[in-house]
Amino acid sequence: MDYDFRAIEAKWQAYWAEHHTFRAVEKEGQPKCYVLDMFPYPSGAGLHVGHPLGYIASDIYSRYKRLCGFNVLHPMGYDAFGLPAEQYAIQTGQHPEVTTTQNINRYRSQMDRIGFSYDWDREVRTCDPKYYKWTQWAFLQMYASWYDPDQQKARPIEELVRRFETSGYDGISAEQWRSFDEKRRSEVLMNYRIAYLGETSVNWCPELGTVLANDEVSGGLSVRGGFPVEQKKMRQWQLRVSAYAERLLEGLDRLDWTDSLKEMQRNWIGKSAGTEVVFDTVKGDAHYPITIFTTRVDTIFGVTFMVLAPESELVECLTSPEQKAAVDDYLAYVKKKTERERMADTRTVTGVFAGSYGINPLTGERIPIWISDYVLSGYGTGAIMAVPAHDSRDYAFARKFNLPIRPIIEGCDVSEQSFDAKEGKMCNSGFLDGMDVKDAIEAAKDYVESKGLGHRKVNYRLRDAIFSRQRYWGEPFPICYKDGMPEPLPVEALPVTLPEIGEFKPAEGGQPPLARAKDWNYNGCPMETSTMPGFAGSSAYYLRYMDPHNDNALVSKAANSYWRNVDLYIGGTEHATGHLIYSRFWNKFLYDLGYVCEDEPFRKLINQGMIQGRSSFVYRIVGTNKFVSAGLRDAYETTEIHVDVNLVHNDRLDLEGFRAWRPDFHDAEFILEDGEYICGWAVEKMSKSMFNVVNPDDICDTYGADTLRLYEMFLGPLEQSKPWDTKGIDGVHRFLKKFWRMFFDGDKLIVTDEKAYADELKALHKLIGKEREDIENFSFNTTVSAFMIALNDLGTLNCHKREILEPMVILLSPFAPHISEELWQALGHADSVTYAAFPEYVEAYTVENNCTYAVSFNGKTRFTISLPLSMSPAEVEAAVRSHESTPKYVEGMQIVKVIVVPGKIVNVVIKPL
């Protein structure tokens, strides 16, 4: 029989499902390995070949780790709450749950065809009440906790209450606290809870009718849908992520993530260490001190004006009567600008003089106070001291409004632009004169603190996460309102399920859809009508996989202490500042309260690259229904038309298929080159409108899942983005067919029990070494190459020996599991290849009684060779010289040193004569 991949793949997928081959069971004493994919949002379009790239990689790693004796947890689930299903529901009236279930089923069948080794018994869906019970539970825990800055961790809110009662805290004395009524106390506590209700400026998207988190907005537009977003003050649920800023930052150092991803998170957290300084102000007789934040107190002698954010509360106090009209005009102008406009023209400098003055606390100088939207209310104190000579933004402002520019670093030229660098010697700066800038920064901080003019302060860009969404298809809050005050539901009341409503669009008066739910209350108290955002359900799903059916806890202590955290996490880089921050925050919170045993959720993280589409084009001669092949199109005036890539193979157009594709091409004529129609191509995003979507099901039909898996890996480095190009898929398919033929000649199994020759063993061991090294480095493309090389080597040797082929089957099984299972069975094994032990073949790789010599030229190791321990130094030298890895030009060189290092490593140093 030939390599019948269709029958083989169907057979083994059924076998795995029936035997629960990949079910993970906690086994004390066996080392664990938790390999996780970022679970998908099941969209209506189904999977295209780009989606499984990361899943294939993690599956290879999982299967490899199983072979190496690890107990592997490799689960999959669905991030099933979300906007598209809701919008579809608004248009069609179809309940989002129905659409979501359909989409999930489609995803599942597509994934099954690729042959992943998921433990489907652990599947989770974020929209399942059994699952979101624990999302709601976590929220209640956050509501009942505060962040204790002394202990640097979350603690029960009762501890804070006790502190207020006994000794007072944070400016509120015990007496004051006792004098507060119930409502006042709960308002105060709200300022400390990790999950809290608070008035804040939010990203409001009128088109979607909901607020959005910062990472859901990009360039003033919503990430989903691309609708304009405006700033609006609203009372919203929020998570005090900012309390964890320092721990989120510092934890990055211990993670095995790529530098670029860590850098993105560092930028997002945006730590900056500076100083808060108080400037007194003069407006008539009144004094309104302004606190400003700066990282460069050393430049305080160069301050020539100050700027307030337009939203600052001080604007009103500090506007003089003469300037009132101008300031009001300016505030109206700023208010009219949308967030998008404000971001778009950062180059246009606008502002207005407030009419009052601040006092430089060091010099006593009068400093004019201005108002401008280049100062943000949300960062620092919403007020700055401006040093135009040494800050480019202040410089632009000073130029525009003719304010003085006073350099305070010797010899710098500020006639064209500001001098922002932290280098040079200070001047015009009183006691700082003559100091190096770097020293002056510290000296100035010390001075300001010692004189009581200000204090050191660390600021973060990271804001609290807005946690309410005015939507239907999300987790309901376990919160009701009693006399207008939020009241948490008891844990026993969970899950709070979504009530049925007739229509999914927002209710009257801009109310969320859930406001339509009639009589939705808890003990007569109306329920919160917002729902939680998308990241709520995805923040702790990796914990739920450890113990997915537990109805008494998110995860049991036993399951958590066995699986601990994720050893390998694979997913897209687009979650860098969203999910990957929230998950870390969520996990740290649960860690603080002792619910989980690791403070970081994802130990190692790999970002797979995106697979782009490779669009194909045909060229229609203008005014005709005639199409000209790409190579000849210069001779005609043509229009470029996207053609379905499924009608194109190796850039050749299937003419009949093309005619049948669309009615208007039915009688198309072609101008061919060499009898074929060659299409043009371009790399674009994979999307329906470009007709470049390739469905993995089609590839499985034509070539099989094993070919798809090998090919996706062979395409290039995992982390690199690359276009999907079906050229070359024949190569890996051919490899599998050749592999098959080493076992079968027609129907006959031709595997023999002959003893293997040395060069056959060498080819095998080369492959073992390569595979071990490459898989640990996630260099799967070169591993696939190594298989082809091994096959070429063995092919020329015409090898059909069991001694060689059996280990080859095991080695190949992570990549091409179906064919491996089939061959494994053909070799007479009853069990799945999954249970084969890899290590014994690894052992064979290590030759006994040898020592390893690291051969170095000029101190750098070039290669290692294994030689018998008994060899004398002279024999070692001869062996090194004649070794195949020793380059030719070692002729004319000599071994000058032989350094014997304890632990059987010998360093041979070679230098020219």
Add this chain to the structure above:
RNA sequence: GCCCGAGUGGCGGAAUGGUAGACGCGAUGGACUCAAAAUCCAUUGUCCUUUAAAGAUGUGCGGGUUCGAGUCCCGCCUCGGGCACCA
């Protein structure tokens, strides 16, 4: 503007500072075949001389370190990604 990452044949891509272009695709020639498919073999960076052997040249550009650089260092150019009034 700032911070990352990457530039290697016709293409995807390999190369611990040590024979650049592994492996695959494509292409060319050949075998098998009535023919096609499938399969197999050979050649395949560029240039020049040549029957051949061989030679020159070659990893975005310009320098440097080194016996030796695709790889390390300095300065540019180009492309991709992220952040972007964060004081």
